[in-house]
Amino acid sequence: MKRKDFLKIAGIGMGGMMIPLVGTRVEAFSSLTGMSVSDKKALADTALNAAKMAGASYADIRIGRYLNQFIITREQQVQNAVNTESFGVGVRVIANGTWGFASTNNVTNEGVAEAAQQAVMIAKANGSIQSEPVQLAPVDSHGEVSWKTPIKKNAFEVPISEKVDFLLEVNNAAMQNGASFVGSNMFLVNEQKYFASTEGSYIDQDVHRIWPTFNVSLVDRDSGTFESIQSLSSPMGMGYEYLDGNESEKAKGVVTRYGQSYDMIEDAAQLAEKGKEKLSAKSVEPGQYDLVLDPSHLWLTIHENVGHPLELDRVLGYEANYAGTSFATLDKWESGDFEYGSDIVNLYADKLQKGSLGHVGYDDEGVQTKKWDLVKDGILVNYQAIRDQAHIINEDESHGCCYADSWNSVQFQRMPNVSLAPGKDPLSVDDMIKDVENGIYVVGDGSYSIDQQRYNFQFGGQLFYEIKNGEITGMLRDVAYQSNTQEFWNSCSAICDESDFRLGGSFFDGKGQPGQSSAVSHGSSTTRFDGINVINTARRI
Incomplete structure (x- = not known):
């Protein structure tokens, strides 16, 4: 998902288009695991061989599957729940000392070979305006390796209903502590990325990120003044365990503090209280x-x-x-x-x-x-x-x-x-x-x-x-x-x-x-x- 698409979805949520959870259909992901590593390697070899045959001195391929989930709420209403999925291949090459790049969502042997050939054609065309050849710093050949974000709980495996209930509880905590309005959101990302190059690396990575956030607004109707405060959460490279909370890392002094876990409900309650204080601040x-x-x-x-x-x-x-x-x-x-x-x-x-x-x-x-x-x-x-x-x-x-x-x-x-x-x-x-x-x-x-x-x-x-x-x-x-x-x-x-x-x-x-x-x-x-x-x-x- 591009940033503009996220803003569009978030804007729909913030704009007040109330979509009740009951009866709403959220398209399921085709799967959470995706293509096997052996199939990715076979596709990668097809693309790399095609690039070399077309005249590339160097080539790499990225097979990427990107899963996103966005849940947007306001007070006790669900405004939006969206899953997005994107899958395709990008091939980058050097030919005649110049970069070329092409991509395709035709993830087949024919599709990736054609993308590789197109990348080489682009590189050769770019060569006419390249003043100096590309100089690549050396890199080790890693062979076949894998890496995964060290998560304890995959957020995509947690039912949407559970996440919605949690966000509504966050909203309720803010409202009970004086918020006039509150909206809370949960944004989840899973990048399944496979990289291979003509230098002998085949790298499979599974990257997870999470961003829980909210905004509380308080209105003094007598004076007509208002204040809004955003949550103090941090987006993290973690799983759903980030939201498990930690008693030892709750409020200290004037601000909610947290480390590798985040008590979002407590934060919402505290910031609503702080909002009331800010309304009357000098x-x-x-x-x-x-x-x-x-x-x-x-x-x-x-x-x-x-x-x-x-x-x-x-x-x-x-x-x-x-x-x-x-x-x-x-x-x-x-x-x-x-x-x-x-x-x-x-x-x-x-x-x-x-x-x-x-x-x-x-x-x-x-x-x-x-x-x-x-x-x-x-x-x-x-x-x-x-x-x-x-x-x-x-x-x-x-x-x-x-x-x-x-x-x-x-x-x-x-x-x-x-x-x-x-x-x-x-x-x-x-x-x-x-x-x-x-x-x-x-x-x-x-x-x-x-x-x-x-x-x-x-x-x-x-x-x-x-x-x-x-x-x-x-x-x-x-x-x-x-x-x-x-x-x-x-x-x-x-x-x-x-x-x-x-x-x-x-x-x-x-x-x-x-x-x-x-x-x-x-x-x-x-x-x-x-x-x-x-x-x-x-x-x-």
Whole structure:
């Protein structure tokens, strides 16, 4: 499913087209297991042989089956329940030193052979405008291997009726605690991907992701004011066990906290209560504040001003027409002393983090995934690069971050999980707040704006708490902060320890032309930034 299709389905749900569960038909998946590995290998060999016979010096094939399930509710009504299934093959080749790609949903020997031949024809045609031949970093031949998201409970095997009952219970918890309106959703993804190449790898992967989320709205009918708050859940690379809840990771202080499990019902009840508090909160006074940023908020800031500007294709200008370039140009990396942040800032890319959205065994070029540094002790040290980019930054191998969102999309460089390393010394959130004289504690992600070079930016959030002389004194509203990427990360003065580390993330990170979406997580512990400019979003200048 493309992002625009998801938005259409979600829009139908949010637009109020009430579809009762009873009597509604949700098309079942043809199966949950799909084609056998032996059949996939036979098809792959057919395509690879056809590509070589047509003149390819290199070829790879991806056989992809993509299952999605979306359940959308509002108050005590089911608005939509949708299953989608997509199955097909994408073949990528190098011929005459140039890339070519073709895809088909005719998943037969004849269909994949024809796609391979077409990819070679396209590569040869592209060769007329190719200035330099493609240079691929070497990759190990893995033989026949498999990898699966380490789930405990397959969410697709849980009956829809059970998921609906759960979401309605979430809604009920919010309504009983003061919400005027509430909508909850559950989005499930299963990517069954098979990769094979002329370099001898045959890789079968079964990837699972889950995103439970809700939105509560509260209305003060006397004053006519209202507030809406989104859930503090994170989309995760997990199964249905994510929703089992964990008593030891429920509310602590002012915010619901959770790790590898999420108590969605408790979160809905708490955020409804927080919404009532936010309705009567005072409006922030603009000025300079020390910010204490919760991981449920900081993940998005990391995504926008670290993840995107350190994509090598963006740095090189390949994304300029669609999404801009990057301030973190190659000369800054080559200097070896560019201060991306303060000396406690360590930012890293990671495709190995269990439970994360980007956790897979191999990327879509057959490269085994790994973890590597981007910013070390505040200094820019690396980017994100794939096989045909690695030589540009003197790397001997790909970073394993090549991805396509469908069998009919060509794989290209995509953001891995990018995270901020926890502090090395013991430090709790309460300890951090005690050291703040005039600050704001920000929880949850909100709207944002950032320029085409990922430099100047503005971020909002969900919940804001005033800090005075080391204590939280109450809730604020109308808060957003402004800075530029280098000043912001150089203002980083404290990071909580590993015990506070949590993941946030996005199901729909857009990039490329034609556009593709990918899922990516970003982790951090609660972090302090000093002297950041805060504006009041309700005031007009």
